[in-house]
Amino acid sequence: MIRGVFFDLDGTLVNSLADIAAAVNGALEELGLPVFPEEDYRHKAGNGIRKLCQRALPAGREELLEDLIAGYRRRYGENCRERTRPYAGAEELLEALREAGLKTAVITNKPADQTARVMTLFRENAVDLVFGQHEPFPVKPDPRSFFHVAETLGLRPEEVVYCGDSDVDIFFAHNAGALGAGCLWGFRGRAELEAAGADLLAADPDELKTRLLALTK
Numbered sequence: 001m002i003r004g005v006f007f008d009l010d011g012t013l014v015n016s017l018a019d020i021a022a023a024v025n026g027a028l029e030e031l032g033l034p035v036f037p038e039e040d041y042r043h044k045a046g047n048g049i050r051k052l053c054q055r056a057l058p059a060g061r062e063e064l065l066e067d068l069i070a071g072y073r074r075r076y077g078e079n080c081r082e083r084t085r086p087y088a089g090a091e092e093l094l095e096a097l098r099e100a101g102l103k104t105a106v107i108t109n110k111p112a113d114q115t116a117r118v119m120t121l122f123r124e125n126a127v128d129l130v131f132g133q134h135e136p137f138p139v140k141p142d143p144r145s146f147f148h149v150a151e152t153l154g155l156r157p158e159e160v161v162y163c164g165d166s167d168v169d170i171f172f173a174h175n176a177g178a179l180g181a182g183c184l185w186g187f188r189g190r191a192e193l194e195a196a197g198a199d200l201l202a203a204d205p206d207e208l209k210t211r212l213l214a215l216t217k
Helices: 017-030 038-042 049-056 062-079 090-099 112-119 144-152 167-176 190-196 205-214
Strands: 004-007 103-111 129-133 160-164 179-183 200-202
Touching: 004 144, 017 038, 017 049, 017 062, 049 062, 062 112, 090 103, 090 205, 103 112, 103 144, 112 129, 129 144, 144 160, 144 167, 160 167, 160 205, 167 179, 167 190, 179 190, 179 205, 190 200, 200 205
Parallel strands: 004 103, 004 160, 103 129, 160 179, 179 200
Antiparallel strands: none
């Protein structure tokens, strides 16, 4: 039986692809570098800002990485809510879980300041705890942020399901000793989540709600 549900943010609770792509592309243009179609960022995002920017840099231009990161931070910080919206049913999912007495949290590789701004798209206190990436915690799939959040909420990892849209999220859950739920509506898709060993898959937030609540009985 589970007592808690933790969530990824980008591609799981919110569709932020357009704002992420616009911020990276704007920073690339500023440096005179080629840009990418928005869809390409489905596979560039998910491992934190540094990895995102490394994936966007052309080979041989690594000396521009810190400039690209700085440009991205500035642009995304200003516009992270421009087109980002919660997925249909996401708010209702969070409400239903809390009404069922489950502890809920967001754990994301998005920096803490950006995470706080994006979470204002939800009602206040939509989850019990929000963890945006910050030192000294390493990025997912290292499980240390999971352990920190679980301990703060008085949960054991095996009492938690972590929900996300990428293999990073499933590895994160399993590294912590938790179940990993794959969100098929997000950035990556079924094949990646199945290959990562997702313990359950859901086509939309409503199906995820049904499957999670069944695990409380």
